Amino acid sequence: MKMIKRLLVLLLIIIAVTGIYYWINYSIHNVETKTMNEEARKNAGGEFIKLSGGVTHYQSGGPDTGKVVILVHGFSVPYYIWEATFDSLAKNGFHVIRYDEFGRGYSDRPDVVYDPVLYRTQLTDLITLLKLKTPVDIAGLSFGGPVVTDFVIHHPDLVDKVILVDPAYREKN
Numbered sequence: 001m002k003m004i005k006r007l008l009v010l011l012l013i014i015i016a017v018t019g020i021y022y023w024i025n026y027s028i029h030n031v032e033t034k035t036m037n038e039e040a041r042k043n044a045g046g047e048f049i050k051l052s053g054g055v056t057h058y059q060s061g062g063p064d065t066g067k068v069v070i071l072v073h074g075f076s077v078p079y080y081i082w083e084a085t086f087d088s089l090a091k092n093g094f095h096v097i098r099y100d101e102f103g104r105g106y107s108d109r110p111d112v113v114y115d116p117v118l119y120r121t122q123l124t125d126l127i128t129l130l131k132l133k134t135p136v137d138i139a140g141l142s143f144g145g146p147v148v149t150d151f152v153i154h155h156p157d158l159v160d161k162v163i164l165v166d167p168a169y170r171e172k173n
Contacts, residue, residue, distance in 0.1 A: 054108030058099035061090030074142030078105025
């Protein structure tokens, strides 16, 4: 009986230490909680552009003459979720853009209501200021799905093809 208690205590200690380790690691590396400024962004890859809603972190790849494909990430993972897709499309001749939505990754965290208009405007500004050739192909992952569908509803002339990967949705009552 004593042996079982000791093993149970040891197991609980291991679980607690592991949990603390992962919590500390997450807290240190979670860029969503950091204030975005030049210091925080200095080691980030990609580029930055000032849009009407704030600074947006993005990366462009492939030839400028290629068909434009924009990759929109989900709620909890910034643009790096598209790494393999981005690399493959760029290597195959597409002009690929991936960006961090406001409040995520290395983009600004404006003190505004985070609604479809904010994300739609961010995407519209990005296309306009980067002078991307339209219509574009656009892919949305998870939370990026509603961002993409809202954008397409309001700007169908700017979009050729839409790809939704496990899109999030919300039922309207």
